[in-house]
Amino acid sequence: MVGKGIIVDRELSKSTHKGQNSILLIEKIIRERIFDSLYWKQYCFNVNAALILDRCVEIRCVGGLETSGKPMGFICLLVKLIQLMPQREIIEFYLNQGKFKYLKVLAMVFIRLVYRDGGLLKKQLNDYRKVRLYEHGEYKLSYVDEIADKLLNDEMFIGLNLPYMKTNGDDESDDESDGSDEDDSDSD
Amino acid sequence: MSEKNSFGRRTWDKEEFSKQGALRREKEQNKTIEKVEGVSQIDRDSLNFNKDLNKRQVIASNVVSTRGKSFGFYCEVCDLTFKDNLKYVDHLNSKPHLIRSGELNQQIEVTLDDVKQRYEMLVKKMEEQQNDDEKYDIKKRIAKRQAFEEELKRKRQTKKPKPVEQKTNVSTNNNDKDDNMMSMMGFSGFGSTKK
Numbered sequence: 001m002v003g004k005g006i007i008v009d010r011e012l013s014k015s016t017h018k019g020q021n022s023i024l025l026i027e028k029i030i031r032e033r034i035f036d037s038l039y040w041k042q043y044c045f046n047v048n049a050a051l052i053l054d055r056c057v058e059i060r061c062v063g064g065l066e067t068s069g070k071p072m073g074f075i076c077l078l079v080k081l082i083q084l085m086p087q088r089e090i091i092e093f094y095l096n097q098g099k100f101k102y103l104k105v106l107a108m109v110f111i112r113l114v115y116r117d118g119g120l121l122k123k124q125l126n127d128y129r130k131v132r133l134y135e136h137g138e139y140k141l142s143y144v145d146e147i148a149d150k151l152l153n154d155e156m157f158i159g160l161n162l163p164y165m166k167t168n169g170d171d172e173s174d175d176e177s178d179g180s181d182e183d184d185s186d187s188d
Numbered sequence: 189m190s191e192k193n194s195f196g197r198r199t200w201d202k203e204e205f206s207k208q209g210a211l212r213r214e215k216e217q218n219k220t221i222e223k224v225e226g227v228s229q230i231d232r233d234s235l236n237f238n239k240d241l242n243k244r245q246v247i248a249s250n251v252v253s254t255r256g257k258s259f260g261f262y263c264e265v266c267d268l269t270f271k272d273n274l275k276y277v278d279h280l281n282s283k284p285h286l287i288r289s290g291e292l293n294q295q296i297e298v299t300l301d302d303v304k305q306r307y308e309m310l311v312k313k314m315e316e317q318q319n320d321d322e323k324y325d326i327k328k329r330i331a332k333r334q335a336f337e338e339e340l341k342r343k344r345q346t347k348k349p350k351p352v353e354q355k356t357n358v359s360t361n362n363n364d365k366d367d368n369m370m371s372m373m374g375f376s377g378f379g380s381t382k383k
Contacts, residue, residue, distance in 0.1 A: 014296075041277040042232050046291060050298045050306040054233070057310050089300050099311050 011035055015085035017114060022085050025113055027161065030064070034071045034079050044076055049086035052077060056094075059102040062147065063134030064158035072134065074106065075158065081110050088115070095120070101129045105147055109160075112151040116165040124148040134158070224288045227265045230280060237261075237273045265289045 011031075013022040023031065034040050043055050056077055063072040081091075094107035104124070111120050125145045133142040135158055150157055152167075193199050245259065260269045261276035265288045270276040279285055286292040 038274060038277060041274070041281060042235060045232075045281045046286075046294050048294070048296050048298045048302075050302040053303065053306045053310055057314070084296065086298070086303075087300070090298075090303050093300060093303060093307075097307060099314065 011083065013083045013085060017085070022114070023079070023083050025082055025163070026079055030071070030075070030159065031079065033065060033069055034076050037071050037076065039071065039073055039076045040080075043073075044080040047080065047084075049081075049084055049090050052080060052084070053103070056103045056106055057100050059106070061132045061134050061139070062102065062105050062142075062158065064160065066134070067137045074102070075160075078106060078109055078113075081106070082114065085114075091115075092120075095124075101127075101131060101144060105131060105144060108144075108148060108151060109157065112157075112162060112165070113160070116163065118152060118165055118167055121148050121152055221284050221287045223290045224265055227289060229289050229291055230263070230265065232277075232280070235277075 009021070009024070009028075009031075011023060015022050017025065026034075044052075047055075055073065059073050059077065061072060062074050064075045065071050091107050091110055094103050095111065097103065104127070108121060108124060111117055125148050127144040127148070129144050131142050131144055131147060133140045133147070147157075151162065152165075155162055191199055191201075256267060256269065258269045260271045261273060262269045263276070263279060263285065266279070266285055268279065270279060283292070
């Protein structure tokens, strides 16, 4: 809210992340599409980190917005998780459970966006389960480790801008030059 | 309450009106929504917006207002009808509805144990489903499919010949007569080349 009665950002989260509202991690245009969608209104309302599992278990595809602009279930649930901002142990439980692979991918994307913990993502590189991925207007066959690799190296994933993440080990010169960013991420 | 002064202009009794205003404000504030007893919560998971698709229903003509049951999506708790599903779901998320149905104060903070419980419940559900699938016998499925295909074959056999016969009969009869007549008259058709 700015001033009186002018709503700039809807559905703001109750938690902050790095000094700003956590829902702002997702770009505005995607957020608006999601908040207007039926899936969000029907399934992502009045849920908590436990009840949302019912929906997470049902996902059958990793994807952002369809070409028509309609958001898929995956990204709606991701935004809901970012809005809820459950404790880290809950997210790690999502990540380490073995039964539902799409729930795991959801946790991976969440970790990439919020915690920016490359070490946790690298541990997922030995999971070769098949996953259906919707990107650039078509469905593709992908694997959990492939998605982990994408999250570690790419700048975009299913239409989401991935924020800067420090990489451990490989390029020392890189780490030194971006020292200020490191300090930020350590403080959280 | 209001009088005309010597110039014909109205003067207002401000005290009187301020009293009325205060009364009205009080009324509005006291108008609270209460929980409706004996109604079940609407289950969002089982909402099916397509179930009445392509069906015809006869409904009393209450088209203008949203109050009461008419065509569209009906909310039993609030006795309101909505014309599209997005508006309907918006209503289900609105505060008045949540108060009436008693869903308002759901806990948002949960602990890891709650999540684990839910997870185990879901795993159980999934395993039960898988067991059900396994119980489904493959031989039965094959028999079912064979019966279905045989039925299809029978339908094809009974359907196919009829229209073909009719067409050929009609066309041959007419064509013979017409062709003879036309050749006698010295032309081959009536302008169009359609047959």
